[in-house]
Amino acid sequence: MTEIEPVLPTPTREAQPYWDSLREGVLRLQRCADCGQVRHYPRPMCPACHSMADDWVEAAGTGTVHSWTVSHHAFHPAFKRDLPQTFVTVDLAEGVRLLAPLRGDAGRIAIGSAVQIEIEALDDDWSIPVVRLA
Ligand SMILES: [Zn+2]
Structure with a gap:
């Protein structure tokens, strides 16, 4: 394979x-x-x-949920193993928006939910921001 x-x-x-x-x-x-x-x-x-x-x-690493979506379709084969995946648009405390994948339970997500931004390593060279409900 x-x-x-x-x-x-x-x-x-x-x-x-x-x-x-x-x-x-x-x-x-x-x-x-x-x-x-x-x-x-x-x-x-x-x-x-x-x-x-x-x-x-x-950044403070805090914010609130502006919106979110659940992706069920991989637009590249590399993402297929992560589906379904929730993506959140976060209103950061600094007044800008950040789009990042959600980690943890999405069951109680709502517009305005408080979130924390965490950093997740993809490998030794690349890391991404991820969202966790606070
Ligand atoms: Zn300026």
């Missing part, structure tokens, strides 16, 4: 610090170095003041 290679990110220059932080077990968010607005996903320009200067701040 052929082993299916995992699907891994291809970070942009702007997103590399995000993935480097996750590998260290920390969720950091991009912040405008001029006006201070936090943004996610990482991108070159601040949507508030159009500055190209940024820095990175450690």
